[in-house]
Amino acid sequence: xxxxxxxxxxxxxxxxxxxxxxxxxxxxxxxxxxxxxxxxxxxxxxxxxxxxxxxxxxxxxxxxxxxxxxxxxxxxxxxxxxxxxxxxxxxxxxxxxxxxxxxxxxxxxxxxxxxxxxxxxxxxxxxxxxxxxxxxxxxxxxxxxxxxxxxxxxxxxxxxxxxxxxxxxxxxxxxxxxxxxxxxxxxxxxxxxxxxxxxxxxxxxxxxxxxxxxxxxxxxxxxxxxxxxxxxxxxxxxxxxxxxxxxxxxxxxxxxxxxxxxxxxxxxxxxxxxxxxxxxxxxxxxxxxxxxxxxxxxxxxxxxxxxxxxxxxxx
Amino acid sequence: xxxxxxxxxxxxxxxxxxxxxxxxxxxxxxxxxxxxxxxxxxxxxxxxxxxxxxxxxxxxxxxxxxxxxxxxxxxxxxxxxxxxxxxxxxxxxxxxxxxxxxxxxxxxxxxxxxxxxxxxxxxxxxxxxxxxxxxxxxxxxxxxxxxxxxxxxxxxxxxxxxxxxxxxxxxxxxxxxxxxxxxxxxxxxxxxxxxxxxxxxxxxxxxxxxxxxxxxxxxxxxxxxxxxxxxxxxxxxxxxxxxxxxxxxxxxxxxxxxxxxxxxxxxxxxxxxxxxxxxxxxxxxxxxxxxxxxxxxxxxxxxxxxxxxxxxxxxxxxxxxxxxxxxxxxxxxxxxxxxxxxxxxxxxxxxxxxxxxxxxxxxxxxxxxxxxxxxxxxxxxxxxxxxxxxxxxxxxxxxxxxxxxxxxxxxxxxxxxxxxxxxxxxxxxxxxxxxxxxxxxxxxxxx
Numbered sequence: 186x187x188x189x190x191x192x193x194x195x196x197x198x199x200x201x202x203x204x205x206x207x208x209x210x211x212x213x214x215x216x217x218x219x220x221x222x223x224x225x226x227x228x229x230x231x232x233x234x235x236x237x238x239x240x241x242x243x244x245x246x247x248x249x250x251x252x253x254x255x256x257x258x259x260x261x262x263x264x265x266x267x268x269x270x271x272x273x274x275x276x277x278x279x280x281x282x283x284x285x286x287x288x289x290x291x292x293x294x295x296x297x298x299x300x301x302x303x304x305x306x307x308x309x310x311x312x313x314x315x316x317x318x319x320x321x322x323x324x325x326x327x328x329x330x331x332x333x334x335x336x337x338x339x340x341x342x343x344x345x346x347x348x349x350x351x352x353x354x355x356x357x358x359x360x361x362x363x364x365x366x367x368x369x370x371x372x373x374x375x376x377x378x379x380x381x382x383x384x385x386x387x388x389x390x391x392x393x394x395x396x397x398x399x400x401x402x403x404x405x406x407x408x409x410x411x412x413x414x415x416x417x418x419x420x421x422x423x424x425x426x427x428x429x430x431x432x433x434x435x436x437x438x439x440x441x442x443x444x445x446x447x448x449x450x451x452x453x454x455x456x457x458x459x460x461x462x463x464x465x466x467x468x469x470x471x472x473x474x475x476x477x478x479x480x481x482x483x484x485x486x487x488x489x490x491x492x493x494x495x496x497x498x499x500x
Numbered sequence: 501x502x503x504x505x506x507x508x509x510x511x512x513x514x515x516x517x518x519x520x521x522x523x524x525x526x527x528x529x530x531x532x533x534x535x536x537x538x539x540x541x542x543x544x545x546x547x548x549x550x551x552x553x554x555x556x557x558x559x560x561x562x563x564x565x566x567x568x569x570x571x572x573x574x575x576x577x578x579x580x581x582x583x584x585x586x587x588x589x590x591x592x593x594x595x596x597x598x599x600x601x602x603x604x605x606x607x608x609x610x611x612x613x614x615x616x617x618x619x620x621x622x623x624x625x626x627x628x629x630x631x632x633x634x635x636x637x638x639x640x641x642x643x644x645x646x647x648x649x650x651x652x653x654x655x656x657x658x659x660x661x662x663x664x665x666x667x668x669x670x671x672x673x674x675x676x677x678x679x680x681x682x683x684x685x686x687x688x689x690x691x692x693x694x695x696x697x698x699x700x701x702x703x704x705x706x707x708x709x710x711x712x713x714x715x716x717x718x719x720x721x722x723x724x725x726x727x728x729x730x731x732x733x734x735x736x737x738x739x740x741x742x743x744x745x746x747x748x749x750x751x752x753x754x755x756x757x758x759x760x761x762x763x764x765x766x767x768x769x770x771x772x773x774x775x776x777x778x779x780x781x782x783x784x785x786x787x788x789x790x791x792x793x794x795x796x797x798x799x800x801x802x803x804x805x806x807x808x809x810x811x812x813x814x815x816x817x818x819x820x821x822x823x824x825x826x827x828x829x830x831x832x833x834x835x836x837x838x839x840x841x842x843x844x845x846x847x848x849x850x851x852x853x854x855x856x857x858x859x860x861x862x863x864x865x866x867x868x869x870x871x872x873x874x875x876x877x878x879x880x881x882x883x884x885x886x887x888x889x890x891x892x893x894x895x896x897x898x899x900x901x902x903x904x905x906x907x908x909x910x911x912x913x914x915x916x917x918x919x920x921x922x923x924x925x926x927x928x929x930x931x932x933x934x935x936x937x938x939x940x941x942x943x944x945x946x947x
Binding site for chain 2: 241242277281314320347350352353355358359360361396400414419422428431432434494
């Protein structure tokens with residue numbers, strides 16, 4: 186049975202998570218955010234999309250997330266194990282709008298927190314039946330992050346989350362490799378210029394499943410841009426009787442999402458290969474520069490550099 | 501075909517469908533589907549929702565030389581597909597496959613048009629894509645059953661993804677194997693829930709489906725290894741998004757009976773479930789005036805209040821989801837087009853007064869395309885009007901003449917004197933060697 190909330194859940198989430206400012210966050214969520222950013226920063230080149238000749242921020246953000254996920258190679262297939270969905274969306278958003286480094290890192294921390302809480306709300310059965318949680322929890326979380334990087338007003342951030350509840354994806358069936366027997370795996374399409382070094386021998390994910398994290402990141406970024414421009418979603422997009430939680434069969438999830446929000450952080454210690462609990466200074470050069478970026482313009486430049494975009498405005 | 505080969509059977513049909521082999525009735529339905537959709541896109545080209553989406557895409561650096569119907573600017577192939585899909589759906593005036601409540605035009609036509617533009621394909625190839633996409637999307641919707649919608653999924657967003665991929669894939673001449681890949685890439689992105697009804701995100705659903713479907717078809721041209729059973733696999737679309745996928749329903753008389761012929765066109769720009777009520781109001785218009793009405797009872801199927809139950813709409817968008825508003829404008833204006841769902845009309849005193857006199861009674865046995873309206877006048881007189889088959893339903897389809905009138909209503913305000921030129925291009929798409937002339941004719945002041 187759907188619970189009717191006095192204040193829409195998206196609004197409670199935005200208010201409860203608080204300000205996107207890494208300087209005011211506890212060490213664990215901040216370090217986790219920096220770890221996720223380091224993961225996407227380490228992917229190197231973002232090859233051009235040959236097939237569609239589309240080279241916009243959505244495409245580049247998707248590729249960044251896919252390569253980070255491929256490189257990190259941990260977590261269950263199709264999940265956002267390294268935080269790359271949220272972190273890639275933050276880079277895309279920083280390239281579009283720019284924000285001080287502390288805001289970008291803070292926005293990633295809040296996005297990762299929402300992603301975890303949505304995943305917990307969707308429950309363990311969600312993945313067991315075959316949803317890739319990076320594709321279902323990822324887009325609303327990435328949308329939150331993107332809108333926070335855009336420094337949008339709270340109601341716009343709430344709409345970004347709401348819009349992204351309609352941009353979900355991720356059937357585990359897509360991760361099956363199927364019957365195709367091509368000698369050249371499809372990853373060549375995603376990385377036409379250079380095969381990214383794989384440091385872990387993760388479970389082989391099918392080529393279609395590989396697209397999940399990238400699409401999730403791009404969809405979150407798109408939702409953020411739509412909300413910033415004035416697009417709206419249903420106020421009850423998350424908890425409404427025909428909304429996000431309902432279509433995934435998780436009607437009771439609102440309580441889980443709100444429990445201790447802003448006080449208790451899901452991430453007690455950072456995870457992932459680059460985790461260094463308690464580290465004072467990031468060793469990743471990109472993260473170190475981002476942390477030091479006091480102006481929106483500087484962070485924007487860093488993001489655009491990472492995405493291999495020219496420093497000037499996109500025309 | 502066994503149920504474990506559903507996706508492959510769908511891909512095979514999609515990859516081999518030929519316009520020459522499509523019977524005249526289905527061809528005619530395709531022509532009507534494209535024409536209706538193009539008219540809607542041109543009419544809504546400057547709608548707030550479209551402008552907002554266009555601005556968002558620009559911020560993200562999305563751009564290119566692909567046609568956005570009615571708009572001076574162009575976009576990338578997927579950007580154009582997205583904007584066209586939003587525009588075709590935003591007025592809630594589009595087509596409906598009545599059995600599934602899929603609105604196939606908005607997700608599928610833009611994907612076919614953009615794919616044809618991408619490879620400079622002919623009008624026939626675009627139409628071929630539309631037939632394949634609408635036919636198979638409708639059938640996948642049949643297979644997912646009413647339980648898919650009942651769970652909250654917006655069929656136009658979910659199944660629309662598959663239809664768009666098939667349409668684009670057919671235009672791009674994908675092989676059976678690659679078509680299967682395209683379907684897999686699209687199916688895993690099937691999305692959109694009906695909590696969004698009444699928000700700007702609802703129209704985004706088919707736009708996103710069109711863009712994702714197009715991208716899926718293009719990506720499938722690469723050497724991606726495809727899952728073999730994206731629709732029927734144990735962790736695929738059917739298992740995850742419906743109570744039970746019925747493969748036989750998808751494939752029943754495939755190539756013999758054409759679902760696209762059941763694609764109905766809306767005479768009113770709101771949710772189709774309230775169309776019988778508007779028909780009743782329009783019919784009662786000659787017999788009563790609003791001032792004489794004490795109360796109105798409309799007897800409708802329960803689904804009408806599930807999706808059209810807004811009692812006090814505060815703006816035009818919300819008024820589209822109010823069966824009470826629908827009755828009021830039907831009786832007062834004798835119409836229910838975009839003008840009846842403006843912000844002004846939603847708050848007009850005479851509309852508000854009449855809609856507050858309307859109550860709805862639910863009858864689970866009332867057929868989908870029917871309703872009964874009981875009007876009690878101030879003098880105690882009681883009038884009853886029954887609608888057996890709403891205009892635009894399978895049993896009372898809009899004629900080509902009515903469709904042309906609707907096209908003119910939508911396009912004239914944008915193109916003024918050159919509506920006819922666009923009509924000729926789109927109604928005669930079969931004879932076009934490329935889509936250049938169609939896109940040019942859709943824009944104001946272009947030759």
